Amino acid sequence: MGSNSADGDSDGQSSQERGRIRVSVNLVNVLASVLDDHNRPAPDLPREAFQLFEEGFEQKIEVFEQETQQPIDMALMVDASLSAHKEILFEQDSALRFLRQVLRKDDRASIFAISEDVHQLANYTGDFGQLQSALHRMPPGAGTSIYDGLLLGARTLERRGDDRRHVIVLITDGGETTSSTDFDAARKAAVRSGALLYTIVVRPVKNESGRNTAGEHALSAITDTMGGAMFYPDAITELDAIFDRINRELRTQYRLGYYPTPRGPANTYRSIEVRISTENAGTTNASATYQVRHRKTYLTGPQ
Numbered sequence: 279m280g281s282n283s284a285d286g287d288s289d290g291q292s293s294q295e296r297g298r299i300r301v302s303v304n305l306v307n308v309l310a311s312v313l314d315d316h317n318r319p320a321p322d323l324p325r326e327a328f329q330l331f332e333e334g335f336e337q338k339i340e341v342f343e344q345e346t347q348q349p350i351d352m353a354l355m356v357d358a359s360l361s362a363h364k365e366i367l368f369e370q371d372s373a374l375r376f377l378r379q380v381l382r383k384d385d386r387a388s389i390f391a392i393s394e395d396v397h398q399l400a401n402y403t404g405d406f407g408q409l410q411s412a413l414h415r416m417p418p419g420a421g422t423s424i425y426d427g428l429l430l431g432a433r434t435l436e437r438r439g440d441d442r443r444h445v446i447v448l449i450t451d452g453g454e455t456t457s458s459t460d461f462d463a464a465r466k467a468a469v470r471s472g473a474l475l476y477t478i479v480v481r482p483v484k485n486e487s488g489r490n491t492a493g494e495h496a497l498s499a500i501t502d503t504m505g506g507a508m509f510y511p512d513a514i515t516e517l518d519a520i521f522d523r524i525n526r527e528l529r530t531q532y533r534l535g536y537y538p539t540p541r542g543p544a545n546t547y548r549s550i551e552v553r554i555s556t557e558n559a560g561t562t563n564a565s566a567t568y569q570v571r572h573r574k575t576y577l578t579g580p581q
Contacts, residue, residue, distance in 0.1 A: 326558040332548055355448045356392065386403055388431075423459075425464035450479060475506040478517070503575060544580050
């Protein structure tokens with residue numbers, strides 16, 4: 279009797295496991311930020327307004343959430359070479375104001391300093407005292423290892439679970455100088471984490487001929503792939519407005535989920551495209567246009 283009971287439990291567990299594995303392996307989540315003609319978030323669009331494609335094949339949207347309440351895990355990465363700037367205190371205080379604004383009860387943030395090495399100064403926490411302390415003990419840095427930072431941040435987020443939104447906010451001067459990781463490895467880790475990347479480039483020199491722009495161009499490519507946005511403030515005082523925009527985007531995001539058909543081979547990049555049909559958007563303005571930002575690709579798991 280006991281033996282039969284154990285067998286029954288085992289079968290039940292294996293069935294549950296199969297269901298869980300199917301959900302975790304097959305379901306692809308896509309976070310979409312939709313902006314209107316004036317670059318403002320466009321909330322309240324219905325499911326019918328969205329079309330989703332993988333490798334050119336239209337997919338059935340199985341999960342649809344307006345203003346998703348999925349908790350956020352955020353890696354806030356600050357280029358420690360900025361510590362030489364006289365505005366560093368404003369940057370730190372602005373970043374803390376942003377964290378206070380964006381983080382809700384179940385959200386967590388971690389602080390990273392990027393120099394020739396990458397230091398995680400605070401583990402993922404909702405404790406603002408810890409986050410503030412970490413921001414204000416940013417060590418001065420000589421080099422800038424952006425690729426190393428993205429790799430480490432992405433890996434910490436990947437371990438945080440698929441039921442949470444992963445976000446990286448990077449404040450940097452855009453100069454990549456000392457990474458041991460290359461562009462492809464950083465991009466692959468970022469894609470695997472499913473994170474959105476918001477990059478704020480604080481440029482000490484406005485004229486392109488006066489600075490190294492290779493890092494900026496690489497960051498632009500990774501940011502576009504990950505579905506975030508690049509910002510180039512002309513003055514440090516613009517940081518608050520940029521952080522406010524990121525906050526509004528995160529709070530008006532749509533979450534779309536689908537089971538890929540056909541399913542791609544193991545360990546391959548698959549392209550994603552999300553389109554908005556203005557006919558089905560429920561707007562009275564027939565000429566309305568929408569810009570959709572979302573991750574452009576994902577990496578299939580082992581099969």
